[in-house]
Amino acid sequence: MTHRSAWVDAAKVLPVIEGTVFRLEVEHLPSGATPKPVWLWWSGVDATPADVDRLWQTFLRRFDIEHTFRLFKQTLGWTCPKIRTP
Incomplete structure (x- = not known):
């Protein structure tokens, strides 16, 4: 760790x-x-080849889900606030 901000x-x-x-x-x-x-990084130790396969596939699915939500937010205009009076 190069920074101690959380561990001051x-x-x-x-x-x-x-x-x-x-x-x-x-x-x-x-x-x-x-x-x-x-x-x-995975919190487990002694990873088996099956663990490695499962972890990279899980990362890939998470990456796909995050980018899907990012696309939806842009399409729906959630990224740019619109100020309105009540």
Whole structure:
């Protein structure tokens, strides 16, 4: 951790949080752009290959859902407030 803002009042030694870090890479993107790795952190330890498969697929579904809601908000105009008198 490079910042202590959430831990300002804590002891000088920051806590160690165990987990597993995954680095996901794709060979190519449909757009032809250069793919960048995606880093995911999971609070579990001793991940199996089945865990890795489940986690990247879960991330992909979450990414799709978040972008769907973002699109809906833009379409419905939820991102730009309209001030009205009562």
